[in-house]
Amino acid sequence: MPAPWQGTLKKIDDYRWEIPKSYKAGMLVPGLIFASESMLSHIWQEQVFQQVANVAFLPGIVDHSLAMPDIHWGYGFPIGGVAATRVKDGVISPGGVGFDINCGVRLLRTNLTEEEVRPKIEQITAELYVNVPSGVGSKGKLRVNEKELGEVMVKGSLWAAERGYGEAEDVRVTEESGCIKGANPNKVSSKAKQRGIPQLGTLGSGNHFLEVEVVDEIYDRDAAKVMGIEDVGQVLVLIHTGSRGFGHQVCTDYVALLGQAVKRYGINLPDRQLACAPVNSPEGQDYLQAMSCAANYAWTNRQCITHWVRESLVKVLGKSRRELGLEQIYDVCHNIAKIEDYTIDGKKQTLCVHRKGATRAFPAGHPDIPDIYRGIGQPVLIPGDMGRCSYIAVGTETAMKESFGSTCHGAGRTQSRTAAKRSRRGADVVKALAAKGITVKVGNIGSLAEEASEAYKDVTEVVDITHKAGLSRKVARAIPMGVIKG
């Protein structure tokens, strides 16, 4: 029996599948899905091809509407979608970034080994849980006023570092040095500011987490060494969160505003959530400036959490920060729109690259990555679900040529939250994780069932595809020991 997608998808090679322009009238470019054949049946069932095709309607879109192997059904854009539009005559879409603007991942290294940490993992997770506010509606320990929030929006990570929540070196090894320039607080509504003030310095809920993990495999020793990863058994800390209610409100405000701009500019869209405006229009520029404020807020958020992680480990392990070697490896955002230059058909073009659940993956030698990584490529941080593992990779030239310097961002859900909750209880998930040697601290145990391993694709399969397709190259893998969830 032929597979259901046969006749629709054009196989380019084992990891590349094209959705031709003829799939849906109105597509300006074809779609391209990076996936294995075995993943396609699930992708097909979800009708996520429709969403890849819908993104191909965006005016000024270049080359392909792209989907990473962790693709799943979103709203408007698929999650795991990448779309690059020409700045001179293309559009920017808040839905192509998502509500959690600059949701991202930060990875810290330590000098600690599994043997030192495992006996104290209960204490460590308990301390982290107290020190890093998490959960639905959680409020931060920071008390910023509106003026300070304005500085956060403009300065990003540096604001936190200047106030003692980090160091200059943390800022250097953060994508964009933790600050997108051109952020303009006047383009952010007072509602967003009100949501943002109490939530700065919080992990939040949903799929956000904080994880103490241990390196269990190294694929590229030289690249790992540059990142400060010396050997199997070394302990790392992973932080996954974003811009909280601040970013959610910025997106809410601008989807509504740009929904009106669509009519003014006569743009034809198959889904209202794809609302957009020309990048160079007043509406497009306003969104870009507000989005940059939210991106900078998210970096500040992860920087403050980094500080509390350091404090917690110093306290529990009774060693100094230097002895612990708690340095930041890198920080990436995976929900963002960036203005970047690419060479297309021999011509340099300035593009607006939307990464909605996709990670930037710049190659060795790229001027926008920190000096220390210039020789190996930009670190790419790919968290899995809490029961399996996470990966560290580096960007490649292939990503520059084929995916606008982008790769996957995580495992990708396969099961809905309600289905996940129907099939297991939160307490069962805690037990299953404990059996694997993973300690979990969670605000609402009921919600844990939604985040069970079985609700996600296996991140290993996702990362192997991006590795084999050449979009990013595996460097190391880590498995969780202790997880904090909101």
Add this chain to the structure above:
Amino acid sequence: MSILVNDIIYLVEKEFEIIDHTADVGVIAYGASVNQAFVNAARALFSLITELDNVEEVVYRDIELVAPDQESLLVEWLNELIYLFDTENIIFKRFDITQLNSTQLKARGYGEKVDSSKHKLKTGVKAATYHMLKVEKTNGCQVQVLFDI
């Protein structure tokens, strides 16, 4: 649907159902009128956040909105409630919509501020989206909306 209480069968109007969606949660809310469907969509939103049975009506907030069309009004109505929950921590359980046409809505929502000793918060809702958005007026009213959670 019907429920059995003390041997008496009560016919209860179904307020809403939850639609399965891989990453997020969709809601279909029903009502004899558009007003009622908007109220039930709001109740669906707060039911995702917590159990409404434990919520008392001790505070209220007035809401006035203008939007370009009724579907947008539904999204803005739900987003306004998410904003109030996020900034004032109010869980709303009852709503009086006093005005609702294709572009304007006036309402009062009643509920209680979150009290962690009695309200267990289940799910954080980021926003209501325009994806799969529907306001249908056949056999009463049926509205559909997808939340990002």
